[in-house]
Amino acid sequence: MAERDGEVSAFAEFVGARAVVTGGGQGIGAAIAAGLADRGAHVLVSGRRQATLDAVCASITAGGGSAEGCAGDITDPDHVHRLMALAGGSEGVIDILVNNAGIPGPTAPLVEVTLAEWEETIAVNLTGVFLACKLAVPYLERAAHGKIVNIGSVTGKQPLVNRAPYAAAKLGVVGLTRTLAHELGPSGINVNVISPWLVGGERLDSVIATMAKERGVSTDELRAEMTAGTAFKRTVSEAEVVEMTLFLSSTASSSITGQDINVSAGAVMY
Ligand SMILES: NC(=O)c1ccc[n+]([C@@H]2O[C@H](COP(=O)([O-])OP(=O)(O)OC[C@H]3O[C@@H](n4cnc5c(N)ncnc54)[C@H](OP(=O)(O)O)[C@@H]3O)[C@@H](O)[C@H]2O)c1
Structure with a gap:
């Protein structure tokens, strides 16, 4: 275990780890990026807006951490290829992938949702997770204990009226996670979902x-x-989602895979 400022870190293995946080320019993703960097990981932060990535990276480096930004759209395979190559560094290793980028999608009854709105919501919230996982796997396989943490939502498991595209995408992430956990289990890679309630x-x-x-x-x-x-x-607090992400990114959760873990203040219990 590493010691910093006289305290023993429970997450010492993040020192030297390389992590990717999608949608890390603000909100929960920025807090996760800071949490990982604070415990020693080098964090690649992605999102479409360069300015928000610059601000997050500046704040992390000012605190003594290590981070860099990679701007682009998570639904664009070329961007995701670039992101993973940058994150992999000279050794081509990624230890932790946190799929956090997401959009709420339209708030309307299903019959009023346009095909374009449906497709955009699925593209960012589900296809983005597919692309990031697919293109990160070769890098995660080179890590000692690769970890994928997908940020889902209790929405999907629990109905949310007028938010069908978001609900469908987030429940899709649960299905993807369970299957991928089996596909990547033999490579020692854990794949889990965190389902937050209102943050x-x-x-x-x-x-x-x-x-x-x-x-x-x-x-x-x-x-x-x-x-x-x-x-x-x-x-729920942002910090509670961060803490669960750190746990699922650590070797403390080595036997936990294919799980969908609610961080919901007890709003949802299944
Ligand atoms: N907040 C909640 O109460 C809550 C509850 C349950 C689940 N969640 C989930 O938690 C995650 C983070 O939520 P949040 O509230 O922190 O959201 P947020 O503040 O809106 O941040 C979302 C992030 O995703 C990025 N993003 C959006 N579309 C993108 C795209 N096409 N390509 C790349 N990046 C994209 C955004 O950056 P750019 O705009 O710069 O691209 C932004 O950094 C989401 O998956 C959300 O569904 C949130």
Whole structure:
């Protein structure tokens, strides 16, 4: 185990590890990239906007970590090829792939969803995961313990009215994960999904404020109503998703593969 500032890190194996985080320019992905870098991994952060990648990498390097950005669209095979080649470095090894890039897709009844909206939602949330996994596998196979962590959602397992394309894509990620876990098991690669429920933070606060105003209720009342079905009566924190990602990226989870792990404050238990 490595010691840093007198503390023993439970994730010492990330020192020297090479990781890819898709959609790492903001939100949960940026927090995961920082978490991995903080524990010693060199992190390749991808997303379409160069400026957000630059900001995340600057913040990581300012904190003593190591990161670089690779801008492009996760649905573009040429970009994904470039990303994996860059991440693999001179040895051609990737230890950790976190498939986090995602879009909410349209909010509308299925009969009003256009084919273009459907295809875009599936392309980013499911085909992007397919491409990243497919093109990362040769690099992951050269790692001692390759890890794939897909960021899904409880949506899909649990219906969310007016969000059918997102629900279908996210449940598709669960199916992909289970099958890929078997295909890559003989190579010692773990493949798992994290299914978060609503993740709290500034963006959710502003959505709740807008909705509360529209309905003429207080934000506290609305928040209590929204979280009533959870065991903990609250949303999930970004840090909780990060911690689960670190666990599933570590050798502590070596026997865990093909799993779909809810980080949901008890909103979903299956
Ligand atoms: N927030 C929640 O409550 C919640 C709950 C459950 C699951 N999730 C899942 O968690 C993941 C992250 O969510 P978040 O809330 O952090 O989302 P977010 O803030 O909207 O970030 C999504 C990231 O994905 C990137 N991205 C989107 N489309 C892309 C594309 N075509 N190619 C490459 N990158 C793309 C975005 O960067 P660019 O725009 O620069 O490309 C952005 O960095 C998503 O998969 C989401 O479905 C979130």
